[in-house]
Amino acid sequence: MKTNDLLGLFRPGYMKIGLTTKLCSLLFIAALISAQANTLSQKTKMTINLEDVPTYRVMEEIEATTEYKFLYDVNKVDTSRKVSIKVKDLALENVLQVLFNNTNTDFVFSGNQIVLKPKQVQTNTPKSSVKSSDNETTSVQQSVSGTVNDTNGQPIPGVSVVEKGTSNGVATDFDGNYSITLSQPNAVLIFSSLGFSRKEVTVGQSSELNVVLEENVEGLDEVVVTGLGIKRDAKKVGYAVTAVDTEELTKTRTVNAMESLQGKVAGLNISPPSAGAGASVQIRLRGQSAFAGASNSPLFVINGLPIDQGARGANGRDNQRDLGDNLQNLNPDDIESMTVLKGATAAAIYGARAANGAVIITTKTGTLNQGIGVDFTSSITTSHALNFLDEIRQTEYGQGTGGVRPQTQGEAQGTGQFSFGERFDGVPTVNFDGVSRPYSPNPYQLYDFLRTGTNLTNTVGFSGGNEKGSFRASFANTSAKGIQPANEYEKRIFNVGINYNVTEKLNMLLNVNYTNEENINPPQIGTQGPGAVGFFNRLAISTPIEAYRQSAIDPVTGAELRTNGFLGTINNPYYQLQKNQFFNDNRNRLLGTATLRYQFTDWLYLQGRYNYDYATNFTEWNELNGAGATTTLEGDTGFYRGRYDIQQTQTRDVNADFLLGANKEFGKFSVDASFGGNTWRSQFQRNAQYSRLFVVPDLYSIKNGTSFETDEAAFQPYQFSTFRINSLYGLAEFGYDNLLYLNFTGRQDWFSVLNPEDNSVFYPSVSGSLIFSELMKEQSWLTYGKLRGSWAEVGSANGVGTYEGILNYTINPPFNGQTTAGVAGNFAPNPLLRPFTVTEKEIGLEMRMFNSRLRFDIAAFDKVTTDQVLDVTLSNASGYDNSKQNLGSLKNSGLETLVEVVPIQTDDFMWSSTWNNAYLKTEVLDVGNDSGTLLLIFFNGTGNEFLGELRYTEGLPMNQLYTRTYRRNDSGQILVNDDGRLLATNGDTPGAENTNGFLPVGSSIPKHVGGWNNNFSYKNLNFSFLIDYRFGGTMLSSTHLNMTRQGHSQFSLEGRREGENGVIVPNSVYESNGQPNTTAVSNLQSFYADYRNLQIGDPFTFKSDFIKLRSISLSYDLTDVVNNMADLKFVKGLTLSASCRNVAILYKDIPGLDPEAIQSSGDFRAGYENSALPTTRNFNFSLNVKF
Incomplete structure (x- = not known):
């Protein structure tokens, strides 16, 4: 069969097969033929409107408009029966179910034939029994009737209602009604219809059973949620959209729900920093639309409420702690649907917030006619730090300098950061605390310090519904402990969703989400200072970890006992623990959405929506008295060192919108148009205060300090800002004969932060789709085919500060008794400042073949950002230091590929496989200055790198x-000075004239990101695994640099092994005369320090490439088992699951580290590795019960 040949299941000469295998193959092919016929019958849609005609007249209509022919015995099948039938776009199989409902005729598809035959009389039908008055047993059959509706309360015609385990079945009529006589007690009815999820219901003793079927968005007529929450047929969409299977969010559970999608959506690049429990996640769709500094995360729309990701990640400053993001509000068990709108056209209706695409999320609101239900999920995850440092750490030489170990406590304290001592020999040697211990390697200090992380999450949900509406309320509690001691994360989420039909035409939708988060002691990362990772990676391994714990505090001064020569830079984490260094962040957030929708007619509606987003943050932290110092006093003041900070922020966002929508069909033509408007007001305020020079040591409070003034120029005790954007927009879709669709959108935004004389921007888009499979219906191998294309212009107000377009004033201290005012700051306002613009073109092809057993989706895009907002340095004569201008431009182009295949599918077993890949090419077009280069960040100065x-x-x-x-010279040979020491490129080096000797070594943005996901289902058992990868990016490693210059790395062993008396740089010549270098550098500590002093990055530059076995998961549905237990009939569902995340790294370029171990979810530190926490391998076990 052609299908199997293309799928590679059976190929001549591929293997030798025996008789049994041949027979199995023939049976398998027959099954595929049968499945193909059945699926084609579902693909074939019928529109019939006939009244009071013989059955054969309907049959003739079917034969005339489809490829099917009827085959039957005229003596056994009655085709003269009068019927009336009116269906529109109903699957052929469902049309036949309606046509032959309550008759003695059955039908079977065989290729392109419909075989009619009399229904078989069941002779062994079990019957229910009741006792008559004379004690004789009389057998009677139980009858059940009811109505089948969709989630909107509309009846569904043609639903197949089958008694499980029998051939006894009927179909619903045009009003969704059915009636069936059961053949056995304790029967289970199966309700199924194309486009809806299959449902099994136990009848019990009921004579009436009403059922609600939920839409199945994975069917042939896939439904996706697009901008403004509008549901549309996928075939009508002219841009790249991915509907996420929400089960993927819970297969391998993570604290941040978005992390679960790593490697599963083409074009969606997710990189979680190694930053502790409750950390943020870096999310990018089709690369970066803007230079670092502006937000590059997609817009998230939750129940119609647009929110920014709001990542509060470590960025090289701000205490180097990751405090999470706005997505922590999402409980994956509450999510009903998630749609990724990848391109500018997909998100264009959001105007100035659409530059980075959008992710549309709706939460659960229960189901109509469901009754009361309870679902409970309990999940526990353990996290274990992975050790890759063994790949680069040397264990031959110990603490010391100049090839000599420390001889005194003072020497031990001054050289603790260096491993240029003697070869390890186990001889007792003095340590920093004056105690002599064996001079032996202790390479696992960091991993002995860390602990096993845990995450316990419990969710309980209550749901219910009747014919008028439905509701769902849930509570989720997360209690997590990070792998670093004292790091904890607590989260509580309350979620309520109500969907209520006030009248037949008026619907009310209410969603409320409240979240409370406590982020306790998030690790300090991305710095060489006080973080635990930096401490253990930069100290010699001669000292056992117990010494650091037992001797953290100097018994004389009470300060931190000195452990190394980098006083105040590398701090003992045990001192921080024992002296109670703390950083506590408490956040409360309320999200609310209320929607009213009035359906004037079946084609006209009006919707109004009000969104409210309110959040408060209280943060407090301290800097320890005596940390990194030998005294507890602040100079000669007599007051104790340390610092205490408190900060409170409040954000309030209000969104209100309306939408008037109409859709109408005119013969083969269709129109769907909407007009709406939105107003968004955002407000932010911050209060902060700090104190230092304490009266009482180790008592951290504002009043205990003697200095509370804002004596730091960068410290702003109070901030306030507010802005508003008002918008009007329109959408129009024109369709022709289910074949061609053309879409237009337009949005006008008015900005309060722009010059009032020119404060509006218009954002248009156009897209179209051609369903070419409608032109190729005779091609049985083609299930579905669509060609799409789009163009859009969107923008982003990120980067345009609230008060950067006008002068800001300040009140100065009184002068001669008079209050004075002046211009605030040294930033020149720019009244011409505009949001930057993103223009994107896209073309795509989607095909499903062989009854959807094979599917692929390809999208090519080209995205250009112009008018990038950049800081510009001004002349001193202007009176200002800098200003912002629209100068920069950049380009992203790429190709996204998705391939889905079902190689094996039987009644009990299915294997589905999905591969996705995103290729991205970026280019900087303009940086707005004559040099052609723009320095974003110099890694020296933000963390001493x-x-x-x-x-x-x-x-x-x-x-x-x-x-x-x-x-190097022109021949590529390395140049050294006359002492054999290294030389670095400088301002005279070609290509480095404008960069002070610095040369480009590669982009941190990978060119290829993708994943291969496989799912195996056998009856109620499911197993899946995911392999993902990344190629084409570059990274710099500060860990490699510091371990080398301090003698801890294997690279630093060159020159001190047996028989070596120093380092001679390979393939090097003297710069002075060009002769080969023969000078061995014996001062190894100075030689390897040259790499840092000169900032030579060659040995520390790596590809960020990797291939990972990202996750494996196993789940078992025990529902059938418990339903057969008399005492557990009340249990409607029971599933046990187990999974492992970060299973293995199959390939990586950088030794000693995980290339994903980044320290920031922002872009300022892109490609720079420095002291992030180790990656963890996570094991999860979960239980889900439904009542």
Whole structure:
């Protein structure tokens, strides 16, 4: 069969097969033929309107409009019966069920034939029994009737109602009514219809059973949720949209729900930082639309409420702690649907917030006519730190300098950061605390310090519904402990959803979400200072970890006992634990959405919606008295050191919108149009205060301090800002004969932050789709085919500050008794500032073949960002230091590919496999200055890294990493000075004239991101695994640099092994005369320090490529088992699941580290690795019970 040949299941000569295998193959082919005929019958849609005609007249209509022919015995099948039938776009199989309902005729599809035959009389039908008055047993049959509706309360005609385990079945009529006589007691009815999820219901003793079927968006007529929450047939959409299977959010549970989608959606790049429990997640759709500094995360729309991701990740500053993001409000068990709108056209209706695409999320509201139900989910996850440092750490030489171990406590305290001592020999040697211990390697100090992380989440949900409406209320509690001691994360989520039909035409939808988060002691990462990772990775391994714990505090001064020569830079984490260094962040957030929709007619409606988003944050932290110092006093003041900060922020966003929609068909033509408007007001305020120089040591409060003034220029005790955007928009869709669709959108935004004389921007889009499979109906192998294309222009107000377009004023301290005012700050306002613009073109092809056993979706896009908002340095003569202008531009283009295949599918077993890949090419077009390059961040100065820069350079890919490199001659040989020491590139190096010797080494943005997902189902058992990958990006490693220059890495062993008396740089020549280098550098500590001092990055530049076995999961549905237990009949569902995440790294370029171990979800530190927490392998076990 052609299908199998294309799928590669059977190929001549592929293997030798025996008789049994041949017979199985023939049976398998026959099953596929049968399945193909059945699926084609579902694909074939009928529109019939005939009244009071013989049955054969309907049959003739079917034969005339489809490829099917009827085959039957005229003596056994009555075709003269008068019928009336009116259906529209109903599957052929369902039409036949309606046509022959309550008759003695059955039908079977065989290829292109419909075989009619009399229904078989059941002779062994079990019957229910009751006692008559004379004690004789009389057998009677139980009858059940009812109505089948969809979730909107509309009847569904043609639903198949079958008694499970028998051939006894009927179909619903045009009003969704059915009636069936059961053949056995305790019967189970199966309700199924194309486009809806199959449902099994136990009858019991009921004589009336009403059922609600939910839409199945994975059917041939897939429904997707698009902008403004509008549901549309996927075939009508002219841009790339991915409907996420919400089961993927719970297969391998994570604290942040979006992390579960890693590697599963083409074009969606998710990178969770290694930043502790409750950390944020980096999310990018089709790359970065803007330079770092502006938001590059997609817009999230939850129940119609647009919110930014709001990642509060470590960025090289701000205490280096990740405090999570707005997506922590999402409980995956509450999510009903999730749709990823990838391109600008998909999100264009959101105007100035659509530059990065959008993710549309709706939460559950229960089901009509459901009755009361309870579902409970309990999940526990354990996290275990993975050790890759063994790949690069040397264990031959111990603490010391110049090839000598420390001889005194003072020497031990001064050299604790260096491993240029003697070879390990186990001889007792003095440590930093004055105690002598064996001079032996202790390579697992960091992992001995860390602990097993845990995450316990319990969710309970209550739902119910009747013919008027439905509701769902849930509570979820998360209690997590990070792998670093003292790091804890608590989260409580209350979620309520109500869907109520006030009248037949008026519907009310209410969604409320309240979240309380406590982020306790998130780890300090991305810095070489006080973090635990930096401490253990940068100290010699001669000292056992117990010494650091037992001797953290100096018994004389009470301060931190000195452990190394980097006083105040590398701090003992046990001192922080024992002295109670704390950082506590408490957040409360309320999201509310109320929607009213009035259906004037079946084609006209008006909808109004009000959204409210309110959040408060209270943060407090301290800096320890005596940390990194030998005294507890602040100079000669007599007051104790340390600092205490408190900060409270409040954000309030109000969104209100309306939408007037109409849809109408005119013969083969259809029109669907909407007009609406939105107003969004955002307000932010912040209060902060700090104190230091304490009267009582270790008592951290504002009043205990003697200095509370804002004596730091950057410290702003109070901030307030507010802005508003008003919008009007329209959408129009024109369709022709289920074949061709054309869509237009337009949105006008008015900004309060722009110049009032020119404060509006118009954002248009156009898209179209051609369902070419409608033109190829005779091709049985083609199930569905669509060609689509789109163009859009959207924008982003990110980067345009609230008060950057007008002068800001401040009240100064009184002068001569008079209050004075002046211009605030040194930032020149720019009244011409505009939101940047993103223009995107896209074309795509989608095909499903062989009864949807094979599917692929390809999308190519080209996205250009112009008028990027950039900081510009001004002349001192202007009176200002800098300003913002619309200058920069950049380009993203790419190709997204999705392939889905079902190689094996039987009644009990199915294997489905999905591969997705996103290729991305970026280019900086303009940086707005004559040099053609823009320095974004110099990695020295934000965390004392001394390695590289992040730049945007015209003609190069975005996020370009720069380092100095070995200075070379024209032949590529490394140049050294007369002492054999390294030389670095400088301002005279070609290509580095404008960058002070720094040269581009690659972009941090990967070119290929993808995943291969496989799912195996056998009856009630499900197993899946995911392999994902990333290729084409570059990264710089500060860990490699510091371990080398301090003697901890294997690379630093060159020159001190047996028989070596120093380092001679390979393939090097003297710069002075060009002769081969023969000088061995014996001062190894200075030699390896040159890499940092000169910022030579060659040995520390790696590809960020990897291939990972990301996750495996196993689940078993025990519902059938418990339903057969008399005492557990009340249990409607029971599922046990187990999973493992971050199972294995199958390939990586960088040794000693996980290439994903980034420290920030922002873009400022893109491609720079420094002291992130180790990656964890996570094991999860969960239980789900429904009552």
